[in-house]
Amino acid sequence: MLKILSMILVCLFASAMLAVPASASEKVNIEMWHAMKAEKNDALESLVNRFMKENPDISVTTKLIKSPDPKMYGNDYACLYRNIIQGLAGGTPPDIAQVYENWTTQFVMIGAVTPFSHFKGADAITQAEINDIFPSFRNACSFNGDMYAMPFNKSIYVMYYNKALFSKLGINPPKTWEEVKAVSKKIYESEGIPGLEFTPSVDIFGNILYTSGGEFIRNGSAVFNDAKGIAAMNYLREMTENNYAAYSYSSYKDFVGGKAGFIIETTSRIGALKNDCKFNYGITFVPGEKKAYLYAGTNLAIFSQDEAKKLASWKLIRFLNRKENNIELAERTGYLPTTLSASESPEYKKFISSNPGYETGIQALKYGVSQPDTAAWESIRGFITDAVMNSLAEGQDAEEAVNAAAEYSNDLLKGFK
């Protein structure tokens, strides 16, 4: 009897062990940190939910990082970066997070992110997948021949112009910076408003620099103070001194209010512009002799230390990169597709036929250039922005201003080696 009882107990115990639901014991929970708000967050959430349905053994928690006060704590992405850094230092990083290229450089340096070559067999990234990513995006995510991040929410600089005003004055969108000057002069002289209006920062300087054949950094040294950089800064000075251009912190608002002929912003403005702009507007390439267009936006990297979480994170990244999901994300957020197959798909082509402007972004991507990936880039951006302000607002000599910023940048680059 006792024997029977003990056997029953053993059986009960064994069945209790087996009764632990397989899904609970094997379910992998991963956390994704991002800074995509509003409709961008909605798009991400619905894609993540679909991913979980497709992968019932994986649970994804998304964490939207929002800046409580941009003046005090920087923008959302600055807060995201600080969260990741503190998480890494405290041993509690996310499993997946959005990362800029210059962040990735640092994370690769300390071995905090997993290269995609880590995943083997059925989970290995295929050559077809790699080839499908826009080459400029792919290169910016690659370090020592391996990809450490997947392009995610991308936009590229384009020019938005007041088509109605251009028609009225009988002028065409400028294709070179000299034409920008001529067109701006005409707009200023006939309308009393600036042709070009811009935020005084590294971005307008960079747009002129790159489309003139210059660069920010080459072979680890700041080179934006070469002849092309000095010319770019002198150009901005001349334009603003003659009132052909104006700098402000409200260029987008002024443009949609009809107070400026054109602005240079990323394609992420397209969605809002459709609602904000009451006049007929056009979207075209950033002017300049060279087709070299700076892009912006982040990539996704894997921080998990646990193998199961690494794999789950990788599956999510691959899911988001799949053609139909890439298209959905692009259509719902206004970011550009990151793969050639998505950008060339009939679905996306249909979308851009009713949303002109994205086509310009896609075309520009063929000539897309990444912002420098040095760890010092955020600071260098600040130095160049200061140089722009020193030159435009304080009257500092253009050459002196860019030289000072370059000298400072090179000192910082040395300190980070």
Add this chain to the structure above:
Amino acid sequence: MKKILAGLLFMASLVLCLPPAADAQIQTVSIAVGTSRLAEQGIVNTGIVYVPVRPVVTEMGVSWEWNPARKRLVINGKTVSGNAIRYNNSIYLPYTAIASFAGVPAVFDGSASRVIFRPEATEDTLASYLGGTSASLKPSVSSPSPAVSVQAPSQGFIKEPFVPVVGENDVFKVSVTNMDSVSEVKGQRPRSGNKFVAVHLSQQNVSREVQIYTGKFALMDKAHRIYEYSEGVSNFWLVVLRPGGTNFGYLVFEVPVNAEPNRLILSTTSRPPMTINLSR
């Protein structure tokens, strides 16, 4: 209102700020360039040895130019940065700054209260010459030059130039090279009743390990009030620092107009807070 940009901190591109020398109790030092002893004297102001620019660089035979309209001083073709002061209607610079920009080694002999510039000497021979400390031939590259005010100097003493200070523990060495008020940064102004204070600093990893989180700086005033910095208008970015690596930039704090900041505090997760006294 005149904008005073934090970006004016750049090395070798500064419009000079000319606060007059502090206090009437000024200690003087004699000056020699090679074997010539100058009639003019240098001064010790808040612990820094200053020498008059014009007679010294003229004696050295180094080119120089003062543009009063733009308040710029150019020595040897380089626009001068640093803590220039106005004293007795002349422009004075720290002797180390003149040595750097003119490319002429110099030494301060404290026992004899004299500064000697030695156009023919090397730094090494000069350092051993008097057993003193020679001035570096190059401006320090790893710490930012001070931000400056572009207000025109007035007669009389206005304020003391900032004296660089250093704080250090076994992980970080923090050098504060300047602290100044700025009225506008990146299109942002302080709220009514407040002011922006820009603190220019460098932070070096002096440990043997990579530092992932380099901490957060705060400012304390004489009334022991503590202020966080405004990250959106500062230019000092968190960055992973390798051993020996140095980060630098400026922090902008918004503080009440009557606040007198006198301490910078670095809080990290691994060490007790580091406090750097900003006033001597």
